[in-house]
Amino acid sequence: MERGLYDASWLKQVSLKVAIFVWRFHHDDIYCIGGCASMESICHLLLRCDIFGNVWNKIYRWLGIYFISPDSASDHLQQLTQMAGLPRFTHSFLKVIWHACVWILWKERNYMIFNDKAQDLEQIVDNVKFVSFFWLKANSLTSAFSYSDWWRHPLICMDVME
Ligand SMILES: [Zn+2]
Numbered sequence: 001m002e003r004g005l006y007d008a009s010w011l012k013q014v015s016l017k018v019a020i021f022v023w024r025f026h027h028d029d030i031y032c033i034g035g036c037a038s039m040e041s042i043c044h045l046l047l048r049c050d051i052f053g054n055v056w057n058k059i060y061r062w063l064g065i066y067f068i069s070p071d072s073a074s075d076h077l078q079q080l081t082q083m084a085g086l087p088r089f090t091h092s093f094l095k096v097i098w099h100a101c102v103w104i105l106w107k108e109r110n111y112m113i114f115n116d117k118a119q120d121l122e123q124i125v126d127n128v129k130f131v132s133f134f135w136l137k138a139n140s141l142t143s144a145f146s147y148s149d150w151w152r153h154p155l156i157c158m159d160v161m162e
Contacts, residue, residue, distance in 0.1 A: 033112050034119065043073055045109060046102050051119060052109075058125045059101055063094075063154055073102075090158045093136065097154075100132040129154075 032040040034051030045052060047069055060067045065083060070076050081094045104127045112119060133150045136142045142150070145157040 033109050046073060046105055047076055052105055055101065055105060055121055055124050058121060059097065059128060062125065093158045096135050097128065097132045100135060101128045104128050104131060
């Protein structure tokens with residue numbers, strides 16, 4: 001028998017997906033898990049939520065940029081990635097950060113639902129820093145700087161890669 005097929009982490013993932021499906025099935029109207037009292041939609045959760053939206057503000061502060069969030073997720077990705085005034089080679093870095101942030105917000109939401117846990121925004125932001133570095137490293141984009149450099153001065157790290 002293929003041992004990998006019955007790997008515990010694989011089973012865990014599948015059961016979580018099933019659990020999310022069943023949970024949604026039972027809750028036609030879903031309030032945002034952030035506790036902001038709005039109805040949940042993907043766009044609300046990832047961009048507009050008063051609670052989770054603050055993660056983005058912390059990300060902008062980390063990057064040292066001023067950014068006004070547009071209404072749609074695709075505009076948000078495009079405008080953040082192609083920040084006016086930032087050189088072209090920063091685009092792939094910013095794209096990785098955007099994807100890491102969205103992915104972690106989504107995972108955090110699911111974790112909160114099933115573990116009845118309050119959100120910790122600083123922890124979410126820390127995870128974005130870590131996961132984005134890890135993804136950049138997997139694409140050999142971190143050779144010129146360390147994780148602590150990335151943690152403290154992401155824009156300078158991007159500049160180093162020119
Ligand atoms: Zn919300």
